Amino acid sequence: MLKNIAEDLRNCLPLETMLSSEHRALQKIQSRPEPTIHVDAFLYDEDFIDSLCEEGKMSRNYCMVCGSHQTAPLGFISHSFSLMELKFIYHHVLPDLSGKVLVDVGSRLGTVLYGGYLYSSALQLYGVELNGDFCQLQEMIIKKYQFTDRIKVLHADICTQGSLLQNADVVIMNNVFEYFLDEAVQARAWEYISHNVRKQGSLLVTVPSLEESLSGLQINIQLSPWVEEVPLNYDVYPEKDIDREALEQIHLYKIL
Numbered sequence: 001m002l003k004n005i006a007e008d009l010r011n012c013l014p015l016e017t018m019l020s021s022e023h024r025a026l027q028k029i030q031s032r033p034e035p036t037i038h039v040d041a042f043l044y045d046e047d048f049i050d051s052l053c054e055e056g057k058m059s060r061n062y063c064m065v066c067g068s069h070q071t072a073p074l075g076f077i078s079h080s081f082s083l084m085e086l087k088f089i090y091h092h093v094l095p096d097l098s099g100k101v102l103v104d105v106g107s108r109l110g111t112v113l114y115g116g117y118l119y120s121s122a123l124q125l126y127g128v129e130l131n132g133d134f135c136q137l138q139e140m141i142i143k144k145y146q147f148t149d150r151i152k153v154l155h156a157d158i159c160t161q162g163s164l165l166q167n168a169d170v171v172i173m174n175n176v177f178e179y180f181l182d183e184a185v186q187a188r189a190w191e192y193i194s195h196n197v198r199k200q201g202s203l204l205v206t207v208p209s210l211e212e213s214l215s216g217l218q219i220n221i222q223l224s225p226w227v228e229e230v231p232l233n234y235d236v237y238p239e240k241d242i243d244r245e246a247l248e249q250i251h252l253y254k255i256l
Contacts, residue, residue, distance in 0.1 A: 097116070105128055113147070114141065226256060
């Protein structure tokens with residue numbers, strides 16, 4: 001079913017799955033030192049990208065002299081989890097979610113919500129998304145696939161959702177602020193998260209690690225009194241079937 005959802009979403013979005021309303025993220029990706037393109041890992045797996053390259057619709061390389069996409073490997077960035085990453089999170093990272101509430105911060109296309117609906121017994125899955133265009137896409141999928149009983153999408157700034165965060169059993173944050181907010185606003189958002197995600201024993205799943213997300217910001221969040229990292233076993237799948245590097249970006253924390 002997730003493959004059908006991916007196909008529906010591919011039909012609604014340009015190849016790079018970035019919307020013109022995402023000005024800051026587009027600028028940030030374009031300003032990276034090596035040419036980088038946004039490829040949504042949920043919509044386009046490695047095989048799909050290979051087939052697009054064969055058809056000439058996409059390239060994995062660029063020319064180091066003129067910047068055209070000819071010779072050196074291009075950087076790829078995704079703001080969604082791939083199918084493999086979703087399975088890893090729900091089958092191997094998180095415990096049984098029966099009766100639990102999960103919040104996805106910056107739910108974008110809704111992949112974490114659909115994965116949670118199909119791969120977990122979570123009581124309620126909330127997506128909080130600032131971009132109205134993405135909220136509409138999520139609502140379309142939720143209605144079409146009849147997910148409305150357990151999924152709710154909120155068109156809102158996460159910094160207005162204190163009670164939702166305070167009551168969440170699981171909070172998921174995938175590359176959530178870096179590309180979309182300037183550093184001062186990122187710092188405020190992280191302060192808000194750290195003040196409100198406080199339910200003892202609740203879980204926080206992040207990509208990348210909290211240390212990496214906070215490292216470049218003018219911020220004073222002490223991690224050791226707030227969270228404890230839970231070591232993950234990244235060897236649960238045969239090496240040939242996975243992108244090990246992508247799995248190693250996933251971090252799990254328990255709220256103290």
